Amino acid sequence: MCAQRGARHITLTSRRGAESLHANPNKLVRRIFEYLQSIGDLSITLESMDSSSYPDMAALVRSLTPKLGGCIVLTAVLRDRTFAKLEPSDFDDVFTAKTGVVQALAASTDVASLDFLVAFSSVVGLFGNGGQANYGA
Numbered sequence: 001m002c003a004q005r006g007a008r009h010i011t012l013t014s015r016r017g018a019e020s021l022h023a024n025p026n027k028l029v030r031r032i033f034e035y036l037q038s039i040g041d042l043s044i045t046l047e048s049m050d051s052s053s054y055p056d057m058a059a060l061v062r063s064l065t066p067k068l069g070g071c072i073v074l075t076a077v078l079r080d081r082t083f084a085k086l087e088p089s090d091f092d093d094v095f096t097a098k099t100g101v102v103q104a105l106a107a108s109t110d111v112a113s114l115d116f117l118v119a120f121s122s123v124v125g126l127f128g129n130g131g132q133a134n135y136g137a
């Protein structure tokens with residue numbers, strides 16, 4: 001959708017980078033990325049990094065040309081288990097993944113100057129899903 005609205009430079013991040021595309025059993029994800037790469041006037045890259053890391057995010061933002069125009073955050077970490085078996089770290093890891101990216105971004109750039117910042121969560125927070133109490137929190 002960003003490309004359809006005029007974005008010409010799109011940078012995606014993933015903890016494993018391009019390796020995550022090949023490890024993902026969902027071939028549709030890989031095909032969409034390959035299709036976007038085939039669009040002649042679109043530059044799309046996939047960076048391997050911890051997006052909740054302040055130094056990593058700052059380095060990424062500094063490296064972007066043209067400068068960052070907007071950001072969509074779709075971060076997810078799953079630590080699925082029943083509520084009785086959850087440990088504090090299970091909540092911390094999931095929470096940090098959701099909020100850490102936005103905090104690192106805010107520390108690395110003037111968020112008010114962006115054209116958009118959209119942070120997605122999950123419908124699990126509203127309706128629940130067995131074994132995902134920490135994800136919906």
